[in-house]
Amino acid sequence: MPELPEVETVRRGLVPAMVGARFARVTLRRPNLRFPFPERFAERLEGRTVTDLARRAKYLTAHLDSGETLVMHLGMSGRFDVAMPDGRNLSPGDFYLEGAQGVPKHDHVVMAMGTGATVTYNDVRRFGFMDLVPTADLAASRHFAGMGIEPLEPGLDGAVIARLFRNRFTPLKAALLDQRLIAGLGNIYVCEALHRAGLHPETPAGCLAKADGKPTPKATLLARTIRQVLTEAVAAGGSTLRDYAHTDGSAGAFQHAFRVYDRVNEPCRAPGCGGTVARIVQSGRSTFFCATCQPAFKA
DNA sequence: GGCAACCTGCGA
């Protein structure tokens, strides 16, 4: 469940259980997720204290007092179950449905903290991964080298979009999904941001830059709608889709605010539009848009 | 650039 707002929601849910806490016991239920776990993974965590839990794009980074950083990515279906010592369950972002036998399937990593809290990583499809990197090398690591701008940090504006997209013929949809340009957007929020900006997803990305490289008004608008949709989604606790249950009120709610995503053949939610949401496939993935709000680009 | 691959589950 992993675009920027969901990962940020997870981060906030993990902070009370992890920051300042020591790993007492780390149990791996299998040798790998998407990649093998690092050498001596559990031993390198056990006894170490988490000094800070941050997010970069869709990655979580837990800084340890050992000088290493635990890097975590949720892939498509990764999530955390957080059991606090007082019995509260803070599982952030979403919740898995308990299996028929009441045993959660796909619990791959169990982290027992010295405080008594237990943090369990669950990932049905195992596209997520964990890694340990020297904190000093983090920015240059394979995970973060070449990563694009953080969209909610100050700086993403029309001029940046124009500079990043200038001379590119790739469709806007693909350009916005390219983590080397802007890092943190995924399928949902790209569709939503393009809709709010009134931009057709097949528009060549370079169309947002004028001949002199300056931003078009649409570039400025897109920068604004990206930040707007992400900010609203973070405030809503992210989006929770289909197969996840809402159990204690902290699951995401932004899916109710989708204007186009996963709404093919339903009415466009733009005020007074009256159009119908369409679905196309771009680089193998669904794109949802409203042809009325987002007309094909004309040069 | 696109596209299949990684893996599992769900709904049509």
Next chain:
DNA sequence: TCGCAGGTTGCC
């Protein structure tokens, strides 16, 4: 049974 799913990678 097939198609589809919030991501990323590596190979055309």
